[in-house]
Amino acid sequence: MDQEYAVRVDHAVVRFNMASERIDNLKEYFVKLVRRELMFKEFLALKDVSFQVGKGEAWGIIGTNGSGKSTLLKLICGILKPYKGSVKINGSIAPLIELGAGFDGDLTARENIFLNGAVLGYDKHFMQAHFDEIVDFAELWNFLDMPIKNYSSGMAARLGFAIATIVRPDILICDEVLAVGDFAFQQKCERRMTEMRENGTTLLYVSHSIDSVKSVCDHALWLDHGNVKMQGDVETVGNAYMEALR
Numbered sequence: 001m002d003q004e005y006a007v008r009v010d011h012a013v014v015r016f017n018m019a020s021e022r023i024d025n026l027k028e029y030f031v032k033l034v035r036r037e038l039m040f041k042e043f044l045a046l047k048d049v050s051f052q053v054g055k056g057e058a059w060g061i062i063g064t065n066g067s068g069k070s071t072l073l074k075l076i077c078g079i080l081k082p083y084k085g086s087v088k089i090n091g092s093i094a095p096l097i098e099l100g101a102g103f104d105g106d107l108t109a110r111e112n113i114f115l116n117g118a119v120l121g122y123d124k125h126f127m128q129a130h131f132d133e134i135v136d137f138a139e140l141w142n143f144l145d146m147p148i149k150n151y152s153s154g155m156a157a158r159l160g161f162a163i164a165t166i167v168r169p170d171i172l173i174c175d176e177v178l179a180v181g182d183f184a185f186q187q188k189c190e191r192r193m194t195e196m197r198e199n200g201t202t203l204l205y206v207s208h209s210i211d212s213v214k215s216v217c218d219h220a221l222w223l224d225h226g227n228v229k230m231q232g233d234v235e236t237v238g239n240a241y242m243e244a245l246r
C-alpha cells in the first residue's frame, strides 16, 4: 500500500545560509571566522512542506516568485538535501530543471544527446536507437553539429525536453524550462506530457501559467513563502490562487 506513492515529502525544511555582510576576500573570511565575527543569516526556502504524489498523478506546483517551487523540485531530485524532514521516491526520475544542466556547451548537439543520455543512465545503443526520434521532436536537424553554447535558450530547452521525455521515466520533473520555448513547442510539450501521463508517468510541473497547469495536471500544490498554502485538485487550487492574485 505504501508503495502506491511516487513521491512523498514529509515536513521538509530547506535552509540556506547567507553571509549577512559583505566579505571581500578569503583572508578577511578566515580572520572573521577565527574571531567568531562571521555572521550568517539563515533563510528557510521551505519551512514545513508535506505532500504525497500518487503513482500516475500529475501535480502542478504553483506560487509567486521566490515561493520555493524550484527548491522543492531540487529537493525531490536529490540536488538539495532536507535540513529537516524527509523525501521518499518510488521509481526512476528524469529531472528537467536547469536549462542545459546535462549539456556541455563546447560539444555539439549530436554529442550532447549521448552525454545527456548517459547522465540519465542510458547506454549508447539505446540513445542511437532513439536518436532520430529525439531530433525530430526537437526539430533541430539543421543544427546538430553546432556547439550547444551557440544555441538559443529555446533551442537548448527543446533538446533537453526531447531527451528527458524519450527515456520514459517513471517520474518526470519539469521546471519552467518550457516557458522559453515558442508557443508551438509549448503545445507540443504539453501534448507529450499528457501522452506520458496516459502511459502511467507521474508528473511534477512548475509553471506560472495556470492554464497550462490545468490542461496537464490533475492536482496542484500552492506554495507561499516556503509553506503550503493549499493543495488538492487542480481546478480548486488553481482558481483560489488566481483569485488571490487579483
Ligand SMILES: Nc1ncnc2c1ncn2[C@@H]1O[C@H](COP(=O)(O)OP(=O)(O)OP(=O)(O)O)[C@@H](O)[C@H]1O
Pocket (backbone or CB within 6 Å): 016, 017, 018, 043, 045, 063, 064, 065, 066, 067, 068, 069, 070, 071, 072
Ligand atoms: N542557493 C541558494 N542560496 C540562498 N538562497 C536561495 C538559494 N536558492 C534559492 N534561494 C532562495 O530561496 C527562495 C525560493 O527560491 P526558488 O527558486 O525555489 O523560488 P521559485 O518559487 O522557484 O521562484 P520563481 O517563480 O522566481 O522561479 C528565494 O527567496 C531564493 O532567493
